[in-house]
Amino acid sequence: MIAPRPERERGTAATVVATPLVPLLEMRGIRKRFGELQALDGVDLVVNEGEIHALVGENGAGKTTLMNILYGLYHPDAGTIRYRGREVRITGPRDAIALGIGMIHQHFMLVPPLTVAENVVLGDERGGPPLDTRAIEQRVRALEERFGIVVEPSARIEDIPLGLQQRVEILKVLYRGSELLIFDEPTAVLTPQEVDELFVIVRQLRAEGKTLILITHKLREVLAVTDRITVLRQGRNAAQLVTKETNAAEIAKAMVGRELKELKARAATGTSLPILQISRLEALSDRGTPALRGVDLVVREGEIVGVAGVGGNGQSELAQCILGLRPVTEGTITVGGADITRDPPKRTRARGVAYVPEDRRVEGLVLPFTVADNFILGKQDREPYARRGVLEREAIAKDGDRLAKDFDVRPPNAKVIVGTLSGGNQQKVVLGREISESPRLIVISQPTRGLDIAATEYVHERLLEQRARGCGILLISSELDEIRALSDRIAVMFEGRIVATLDAADATEDRLGLLMAGHAEAASH
Amino acid sequence: MPIVSVLAALLAGAVLILISGSNPIRGYAALLRGAFGSPYNITETLVIAVPLTLAGISVAVAFRTGLFNIGAQGQLLVGALAAGWTGAQFPELPGILLLPLTLVSAVLAGGAWGAIAGWLKAARGVNEVITTIMQNYTVVFVMHWLLQNGPMTAPNAAGTPASSPIGAGAILPIIIPNEIVPLSRLHAGVVLAIAAVVVFWFLMWRTSLGYELRAVGLGARAAAQAGIDPRRRMVLVMFIAGGFAGLAGMIQVSGLFHRVFDGFSAGFGFDAIAVALLGKNSPVGITLAAVLFAAFARGGTIMQADAGVSSHLVEVVEATVLLVIAAEAIVRALAVRRGTPAEALA
Numbered sequence: 025m026i027a028p029r030p031e032r033e034r035g036t037a038a039t040v041v042a043t044p045l046v047p048l049l050e051m052r053g054i055r056k057r058f059g060e061l062q063a064l065d066g067v068d069l070v071v072n073e074g075e076i077h078a079l080v081g082e083n084g085a086g087k088t089t090l091m092n093i094l095y096g097l098y099h100p101d102a103g104t105i106r107y108r109g110r111e112v113r114i115t116g117p118r119d120a121i122a123l124g125i126g127m128i129h130q131h132f133m134l135v136p137p138l139t140v141a142e143n144v145v146l147g148d149e150r151g152g153p154p155l156d157t158r159a160i161e162q163r164v165r166a167l168e169e170r171f172g173i174v175v176e177p178s179a180r181i182e183d184i185p186l187g188l189q190q191r192v193e194i195l196k197v198l199y200r201g202s203e204l205l206i207f208d209e210p211t212a213v214l215t216p217q218e219v220d221e222l223f224v225i226v227r228q229l230r231a232e233g234k235t236l237i238l239i240t241h242k243l244r245e246v247l248a249v250t251d252r253i254t255v256l257r258q259g260r261n262a263a264q265l266v267t268k269e270t271n272a273a274e275i276a277k278a279m280v281g282r283e284l285k286e287l288k289a290r291a292a293t294g295t296s297l298p299i300l301q302i303s304r305l306e307a308l309s310d311r312g313t314p315a316l317r318g319v320d321l322v323v324r325e326g327e328i329v330g331v332a333g334v335g336g337n338g339q340s341e342l343a344q345c346i347l348g349l350r351p352v353t354e355g356t357i358t359v360g361g362a363d364i365t366r367d368p369p370k371r372t373r374a375r376g377v378a379y380v381p382e383d384r385r386v387e388g389l390v391l392p393f394t395v396a397d398n399f400i401l402g403k404q405d406r407e408p409y410a411r412r413g414v415l416e417r418e419a420i421a422k423d424g425d426r427l428a429k430d431f432d433v434r435p436p437n438a439k440v441i442v443g444t445l446s447g448g449n450q451q452k453v454v455l456g457r458e459i460s461e462s463p464r465l466i467v468i469s470q471p472t473r474g475l476d477i478a479a480t481e482y483v484h485e486r487l488l489e490q491r492a493r494g495c496g497i498l499l500i501s502s503e504l505d506e507i508r509a510l511s512d513r514i515a516v517m518f519e520g521r522i523v524a525t526l527d528a529a530d531a532t533e534d535r536l537g538l539l540m541a542g543h544a545e546a547a548s549h
Numbered sequence: 550m551p552i553v554s555v556l557a558a559l560l561a562g563a564v565l566i567l568i569s570g571s572n573p574i575r576g577y578a579a580l581l582r583g584a585f586g587s588p589y590n591i592t593e594t595l596v597i598a599v600p601l602t603l604a605g606i607s608v609a610v611a612f613r614t615g616l617f618n619i620g621a622q623g624q625l626l627v628g629a630l631a632a633g634w635t636g637a638q639f640p641e642l643p644g645i646l647l648l649p650l651t652l653v654s655a656v657l658a659g660g661a662w663g664a665i666a667g668w669l670k671a672a673r674g675v676n677e678v679i680t681t682i683m684q685n686y687t688v689v690f691v692m693h694w695l696l697q698n699g700p701m702t703a704p705n706a707a708g709t710p711a712s713s714p715i716g717a718g719a720i721l722p723i724i725i726p727n728e729i730v731p732l733s734r735l736h737a738g739v740v741l742a743i744a745a746v747v748v749f750w751f752l753m754w755r756t757s758l759g760y761e762l763r764a765v766g767l768g769a770r771a772a773a774q775a776g777i778d779p780r781r782r783m784v785l786v787m788f789i790a791g792g793f794a795g796l797a798g799m800i801q802v803s804g805l806f807h808r809v810f811d812g813f814s815a816g817f818g819f820d821a822i823a824v825a826l827l828g829k830n831s832p833v834g835i836t837l838a839a840v841l842f843a844a845f846a847r848g849g850t851i852m853q854a855d856a857g858v859s860s861h862l863v864e865v866v867e868a869t870v871l872l873v874i875a876a877e878a879i880v881r882a883l884a885v886r887r888g889t890p891a892e893a894l895a
Binding site for chain 1: 755756757758759760761763764767768770771772773774775776777778
């Protein structure tokens, strides 16, 4: 029989931010160096009991390193950690867990064929085998009721969406009796709806007296759900803020260290020639079910057409069909008037189509290759990078360095392995490779997923530049803000069809939301 | 570190030699002497290293493209059969014609045999591990048929079923004169093996095709969207892999045995997998690993004769090397999962 682990008694479930005499967690002067890199240079973090504390900063600011130190994965070079006023030494996750610290990782650590309940108790199975399935499911259900987290305990992980998998991660941590929960980029993989649901859970956890640290760089989420904010920049404290008394601009400035540029005002496009024409396009998903059910779409020169929609409504398949990566079962695709419906990627690209795929690590880049080698991916058999089938190493190295500089890849060294770069710099490599060919059409999916503010700003500027040059852009994104900020027209996808195409001016968030949810009639009023 | 792996395995082997009641120092001394102790021993070690290097390249070139070629053994035998047939079929041709003809036929035959597995994977999604293993068996039985009362069986052959000897023009000359190293069997195949290592390096790191193969191996989807069709490259690379293994077979026929017989060059194709792994699929690494495994094989026989240590123990040491390499990979993977920074492992 598995007995519930007792939660520690607590006086009041504080929903209001009070400032107790002793903070729950006090990290002071934390320093950590990795080789040449001073990742943390004397960072302080003070978290009060019962608050939601945002730890924000750009990629590489040291957020994750700091939390890994707290969780015992790294050992600090200097600094002290006090927990409930007592100085502690955390030498491994076991110590952290024993103190009541739990971590919800960005990449879920779940066993796909096991059930929700089995995953929750994994590593903490009391009584040994055989597991009493019914008992652990009951135990998990009780935990769910207490914290208002709903997910069927007997469901298999592989059958449930990411949003629910994350709840299982949260349950795992709660099951071990954690009082301080660290969320590492919790919304990175979630749909907007799932984000809202997560916030409900997060507030419920606070109401139950838990303390939360949210690692993120999304300002909207910081403002929506947290109480206090610690901003890191380049391994140092950049600001300590109270959420109620601050705003997005102030946080962003602290993160980036300067004011952010406004996106350039967009010039109105005239009636220009269509570059991409798609008619009655149909295609199957990987599982053989219909993914596209008659898509009609036009992108003109010098125009950005945004494709909005909840993930999984055919957006990825649409991009793959245009490139020639997925067989088209019905309909036609033309680029500049030429039929490319059945063309393989090489021929499609030869027509001036550039592609920035949604998963840059798997589809966009060969991670173990250098920056220079990634720049020539797809051009490896042409001059100036190859002559009679033999690579021109000098030309590749020279252009690699030039592109790395032009596209602000950091470090600006084309000999670096791409897999070691940050997400933003990886995206610059992909974008640089695609844009440097002066394409007529760019198909770009989730261009800023996982990127920090500065990198996002950079990508957006480059896209607007391309648009001004007369390039047509098909922008697929699950970030509504991004689509609305960049697009001239917005097409909404739902269940494999474009249910509406709106001028950017008419596309209010409400209307887009209704269309994305499949309420085409409601949205037309 | 491969060197650490080798040392750890030798240490484990020493413990086993102790347990078996012999003196490990004497055993290893005999092994070392057998492998490198005299000019003759060195040439004998190199004779074994030549096919191991080529078969190792065969495995590595596929590895680099993300395919696991278990079929080097079968491809080697097909190459040997092709070389044996060609060499025996045109015995009158001069060496300047017959030797290249023998070589090309072996490379093409081994390549075509390898390409079957590549094609099945590309067109039908059949796992190349399974097809190449099955192909290995197929070759062995086809060989039985060809050599025992089959079309290639030598007339009046006694003892082991074998083919007719190849013509003089198909023979790779001995490159070390008898006056310098008496009885040396070291043939010009060693030159071909060195050339093959250079070709392998040039192909993979200096040509567009090599770039494409590595891109497919390290990021098939990224390659595909950039216009490099992974399926075509799979067929091609299995042809190339088969070609290298086929060349190994040809060298065994033309340089060493001058005919094909049943049970010919057993096991080289499998040791080649270990050679490629230990050599980290790199040209220099494979060459060194092939020499090491050849030294084990050659030295093992001497160790048995001189120190009374069973030569099977050498196989245990070889297997332990692999185990340690595999363990190293596992430890590394675990460390990454636990979030230990890579620098700490370096």
